[in-house]
Amino acid sequence: MLACFAAATVAASTDGALAQAKQQQMAPPAKQQAAPPPAAQAPAIKQIALTEKQIEGVLAASKDVDAITDKIPDNAKPDPKIDTQLDAVAKKNGFASYDEYNTVVDNISLVLGGFDPATKKFVGAEAVLKAQLAQIQADKKMPAKDKKAALADLNEALKSPPPAIENKGNIDLVAKYYDKLAEALGESEE
Template structure:
């Protein structure tokens, strides 16, 4: 995957995580869905690939995410704008500082974690798949009487749109087991990024 596209893919992964990690509070579900429901990848966007995670990589993401996110925030929002090479070098350095070969490797690991988190049920902390997780969030928003009607309508539209292309199901049991084992730490760390 081209280096310049990494922030876009990480942002998409964060969107998937944002929707997937909504807490049991349905107001939080609404807030997360309203912020970033995943969208269908365009033809120009590469599909996320499933790699086999290691415990060392999970711990590396937990250690690196604040450093990497602070630097990535300096990148232009417009994906057509070429990122500053100095910022890209800083991203590489931050990833290397935490045990990754490069920012590309860090991004691949975050994508793999995001794929699992997108299919987790936050109540039971078990992997149910991205479609089932979205359906649970839809049911929670529908049942919430505290959300204003217009906000509820928008949240449901966003979640139903995401349900049209919920993302791939994770087939690698090792990844599911590692993310489940580290679910609380990953949820807390990656929710901070929203």
């Protein structure tokens, strides 16, 4: 299960990917209108230096954001009421807007994708993917159909890895909150 979480985090590399993808269908300009499939190239992440306050804000807001975005049907039309609700949750938790919240989540997810879930140490996204690949290949209990799909997803993710982390301080900050972040952000990806 941890391998699936890490694979989803790395492959999506923009967390909020599920929540954000649903909301992006409603977001006004400049964002893609649908979630890319795991093998598709994700849009470029605006990398920022994270702060402890931002991470705490994400942890505080994630359940409320998920509660709103989980109700959004796929292919939903833009709804200003939902945009207003998401902005209100983001502002209540210290963000200027829901877009800023998503930027922070994207940066956290980029870093989380490089953590080995077993050791909780940062090893880089490629190393995590390769370890998951080996783990799935060695799994004798996984049904062949599921194994084939998982291996295909991981191989695709290896072909288009997430960008290098520009703000190395983000690694230590995410490590400090690893368990809480993995729980809060992992729920939306399972």
